[in-house]
Amino acid sequence: MHRQRTKLAKRANRVASAVERRGIVATYELHERLLGNRRSRRRFAAETPELDETQRRLVEALDHDGYVTLPFTELLDEELWQRVERQGAEFVVQTERTLAEGGQGKVRAGKEFVVRRWSFEGATLGADDAWFTACTSRRLLDVANAYLRLWAKLSYVDLWYTAQQPESDERVASQNWHVDFDDKHLLKAFVYLSDVGPESGPFEYVPGSQAGGNRVVRPWVPMGYGRVDDDEVTARAGSDAVATFTGPKGTLILCNTSGLHRGGFATAGPRVLATATYCSPASLKALSNRNYESARETTDPVVRFAVS
Ligand SMILES: O=C(O)CCC(=O)C(=O)O
Numbered sequence: 001m002h003r004q005r006t007k008l009a010k011r012a013n014r015v016a017s018a019v020e021r022r023g024i025v026a027t028y029e030l031h032e033r034l035l036g037n038r039r040s041r042r043r044f045a046a047e048t049p050e051l052d053e054t055q056r057r058l059v060e061a062l063d064h065d066g067y068v069t070l071p072f073t074e075l076l077d078e079e080l081w082q083r084v085e086r087q088g089a090e091f092v093v094q095t096e097r098t099l100a101e102g103g104q105g106k107v108r109a110g111k112e113f114v115v116r117r118w119s120f121e122g123a124t125l126g127a128d129d130a131w132f133t134a135c136t137s138r139r140l141l142d143v144a145n146a147y148l149r150l151w152a153k154l155s156y157v158d159l160w161y162t163a164q165q166p167e168s169d170e171r172v173a174s175q176n177w178h179v180d181f182d183d184k185h186l187l188k189a190f191v192y193l194s195d196v197g198p199e200s201g202p203f204e205y206v207p208g209s210q211a212g213g214n215r216v217v218r219p220w221v222p223m224g225y226g227r228v229d230d231d232e233v234t235a236r237a238g239s240d241a242v243a244t245f246t247g248p249k250g251t252l253i254l255c256n257t258s259g260l261h262r263g264g265f266a267t268a269g270p271r272v273l274a275t276a277t278y279c280s281p282a283s284l285k286a287l288s289n290r291n292y293e294s295a296r297e298t299t300d301p302v303v304r305f306a307v308s
Helices: 002-033 036-046 053-065 078-100 130-135 138-148 230-237 284-288 301-307
Strands: 067-071 106-108 111-116 123-125 153-162 186-192 203-205 243-245 251-255 271-279 292-294
Touching: 002 036, 002 284, 053 067, 053 138, 078 111, 078 130, 078 153, 078 271, 130 138, 130 153, 130 186, 130 271, 138 186, 138 271, 138 301, 153 301, 203 251
Parallel strands: 123 292
Antiparallel strands: 067 251, 106 111, 111 153, 153 271, 186 251, 186 271, 203 243
16 A cells, blocks of 8 residues: 555656656746747847957857857956956865865756855945956957857856865766756856866867757757766767866866766866856746846946846
């Protein structure tokens, strides 16, 4: 009797999850085709940003490969870089102190190897926050909007300290190949705040594997399929297909993570970076949450849209 009830409960749960999933997928499609994204595409088309040569080059590379990389100071100025670098150094001191005292810092369940500056604790960020200033600059935002062909939302802003771990550990969570399932109109920015070599958990990507790209391994679907095995990536994309982003401190990577990516398996020392996510208004995340409150005072409608 008890076993029968357990079986029934499991079945009911499965049905409920399938219904919920269908609801989420339908909501995404509705916002993608009719609601939020249509409005945001119209706004973009009415006021297409004027890009300079560097920005145009970035958008072209993103269109073709789904990623591009360059020194931070080729897009944004040296003074801002120095502020971001200082912010990173302070975060490292604070994090290493916490870890030395036996604390864990701000981590998310299942991804304890990444200590976050803000995580999802509702930070209030303004002009005094260097990385937030970079993320809300028109230089970067215009690239995101021009690539996504709409006014994007800035849904996540953070600093990450990826802790060193033994080589014998198994890769877990985002250390494995996966695609982000909450939106196909995605642009993530990563700025290395430590030198990143092959053993420091470099970010990796399969160029062209982004939604609509020329090397799609599996078509993108909202709520997706999580992890993809190494064998499938090699078999379908080819063993030479992977771009591994080693690079010095100050390297900026822009990437559409609706494509296959992984990173953060740092065995030679910690990896420190600043990260941000630009997405469309239809993103399952933008519809539900953002990890900060903006205290940035601006009358610029493009920036206001991104942070609201
Ligand atoms: O830590 C990394 O390099 C991977 C990050 C990642 O998977 C993501 O931001 O979606």
